[in-house]
Amino acid sequence: MSPAAPTPAYRRLxxxxxxxxxxxxxxxxxxxxxxxxxSLDDVAEAAGVSRPLVYRYFPGGKQQLYEAALRSAAEExxxxxxEPHEGPLPARLARALDRYxxxxxxxxAGFTALLQGGSVVETSRTSAIVDGVRRAAAEHILSHLGVSxxxxxxxxxxxMWITAVEAASLIWLDEDKQPPAEELRDWLVExxxxxxxxxxxxxxxxxxxxxxxx
Amino acid sequence: MSPAAPTPAYRRLxxxxxxxxxxxxxxxxxxxxxxxxxSLDDVAEAAGVSRPLVYRYFPGGKQQLYEAALRSAAEExxxxxxEPHEGPLPARLARALDRYxxxxxxxxAGFTALLQGGSVVETSRTSAIVDGVRRAAAEHILSHLGVSxxxxxxxxxxxMWITAVEAASLIWLDEDKQPPAEELRDWLVExxxxxxxxxxxxxxxxxxxxxxxx
Numbered sequence: 336m337s338p339a340a341p342t343p344a345y346r347r348l349x350x351x352x353x354x355x356x357x358x359x360x361x362x363x364x365x366x367x368x369x370x371x372x373x374s375l376d377d378v379a380e381a382a383g384v385s386r387p388l389v390y391r392y393f394p395g396g397k398q399q400l401y402e403a404a405l406r407s408a409a410e411e412x413x414x415x416x417x418e419p420h421e422g423p424l425p426a427r428l429a430r431a432l433d434r435y436x437x438x439x440x441x442x443x444a445g446f447t448a449l450l451q452g453g454s455v456v457e458t459s460r461t462s463a464i465v466d467g468v469r470r471a472a473a474e475h476i477l478s479h480l481g482v483s484x485x486x487x488x489x490x491x492x493x494x495m496w497i498t499a500v501e502a503a504s505l506i507w508l509d510e511d512k513q514p515p516a517e518e519l520r521d522w523l524v525e526x527x528x529x530x531x532x533x534x535x536x537x538x539x540x541x542x543x544x545x546x547x548x549x
Numbered sequence: 550m551s552p553a554a555p556t557p558a559y560r561r562l563x564x565x566x567x568x569x570x571x572x573x574x575x576x577x578x579x580x581x582x583x584x585x586x587x588s589l590d591d592v593a594e595a596a597g598v599s600r601p602l603v604y605r606y607f608p609g610g611k612q613q614l615y616e617a618a619l620r621s622a623a624e625e626x627x628x629x630x631x632e633p634h635e636g637p638l639p640a641r642l643a644r645a646l647d648r649y650x651x652x653x654x655x656x657x658a659g660f661t662a663l664l665q666g667g668s669v670v671e672t673s674r675t676s677a678i679v680d681g682v683r684r685a686a687a688e689h690i691l692s693h694l695g696v697s698x699x700x701x702x703x704x705x706x707x708x709m710w711i712t713a714v715e716a717a718s719l720i721w722l723d724e725d726k727q728p729p730a731e732e733l734r735d736w737l738v739e740x741x742x743x744x745x746x747x748x749x750x751x752x753x754x755x756x757x758x759x760x761x762x763x
Contacts, residue, residue, distance in 0.1 A: 487727055488736075491720050495740075498716035499709040506705050513701055522702075522751060526709075529743040537736060 354392055354403075357382050361404040365445035370401055405461055408445070409468045412438055416475040425524050427479055432500075432520045439504045440512065447508055472497050480544050488538040496527050568606055568617075571596050575618040579659035584615055619675055622659070623682045626652055630689040639738050641693055646714075646734040653718045654726065661722055686711050694758050702752040710741050 348356060360382035364373045375397055379386045393400040415434035418427045439446050473493050477485050485493070500523055507519060514522070535542040562570060574596035578587045589611055593600045607614040629648035632641045653660050687707050691699050699707070714737055721733060728736070749756040 487724055491717060491724075494720055495713040495716045499713040502709045502712035503705060506708055510701055510705075518751070522747065525747045525750075526744050529747045530740050533736065533739045533743045536739075537732070 353384075353388075357384070357389060357392055357400070358404050358407045361400050362408060362442070362445065365401070365404060366442045367444050369444060370397075373397070375400070402461060402464070405464050408442060409464050412468050413471050416472055418475070418479070420479060424479060425528065428476075428524050428527060429520055431475070432523055433516070435500075436504070436507075436516045436520060439508065440516065443508060447505055469494070469497055469501075482540070482544065486538060486540045488534055489541045489544075492530055492534045492541065496530055499523075499526065567602075571598070571603060571606055571614070572618050572621050575614050576622060576656070576659065579615070579618060580656045581658050583658060584611075587611070589614070616675060616678070619678050622656060623678050626682050627685050630686055632689070632693070634693060638693060639742065642690075642738050642741060643734055645689070646737055647730070649714075650718070650721075650730045650734060653722065654730065657722060661719055683708070683711055683715075696754070696758065700752060700754045702748055703755045703758075706744055706748040706755065710744055713737075713740065 357378065361373070361378050364377055364381055375389050376386055378400065379389045382389070389400070390396070393403065412435070415438055416431055418431050421427075473490070476493050476497075477483075477489075482489065503519065503523060507513070531541055531545060535545045571592065575587070575592050578591055578595055589603050590600055592614065593603045596603070603614070604610070607617065626649070629652055630645055632645050635641075687704070690707050690711075691697075691704075696703065717733065717737060721727070745755055745759060749759045
């Protein structure tokens, strides 16, 4: 027990509050260490509660806690995409990317572990959660483009760009967050316009959208 | 036992030949099914040998066989990037992509399982093999660009494009290999030029390279 830390330990929390508190503690640990390096004892200590209490909320142990934390992070990530359907599209995309990069910045190692795979706690279920976020991102973009029935070339372009953004985020974390987030954001928006322009030459649906972006 | 299959079974093969035969059988199974759906019995049957023989070569069982098959596939994939440093760069890139898409086409489900993660046989070692191929691809591209000391923006652009190509391959397999490989290849080359052009506006090193590509 760390004597310095104020211990909110056995304060009466509602079930929901306690659960949220444990998830928050877990997320902050996963943000700085790979999932395999985080123990339930660490989570209990970070939350200022006993190990049995963690088990009471997550009887499936670390795997269950990790998945719940991941779901909670995925939910947070989805909120990054909430953007009113107003104003120029590049500016909307830039605002969503700002929120996304803030998320990446704060979740750091946990974000990397999650996306790089090969983690001991990675399963087809955790992959499905991550894929769900990717799909949500693609749907948001298509809805901002005003497309309800995207053809294969447009869909592929959007999904490729989302993957490229993920790759950029991982490299960015790996390279001490260089270039600065604002520059990375603008550069990613420019890349989006550039790849859509390339696709427009091969796809009428994409060509019809382009004027909205430029 | 399938009565129809000609059984090369206990023919005398050298250790290396036998090992290659088992890997080939494993790869062809992994090409059509997720690794968790392939048993050592399947591999033995496909190679026309006994299960104990498979174990003699791969005492670590399926995990060891999978990793060996993966290394062998990674080696094959690296050969896709072998391209003489001659002629226009877009044409070189197109030829490498042709070979890459042929590889993706023939390894199909195994390629998907490998890159999508969440597989039961995925470990930090298998992830490292896949990452090694990605790094090799990036090094090849930079060497064709004639760059020995790439700055962070150029490096990031190349790595993002490689990830986007991977994403395109997975989507392509998922969408019954549409658009046709030749169209996908040309489209990917155009995207490479487009993202490099975007980066060139932010990075002198990239700007200096662009004339070679256009």
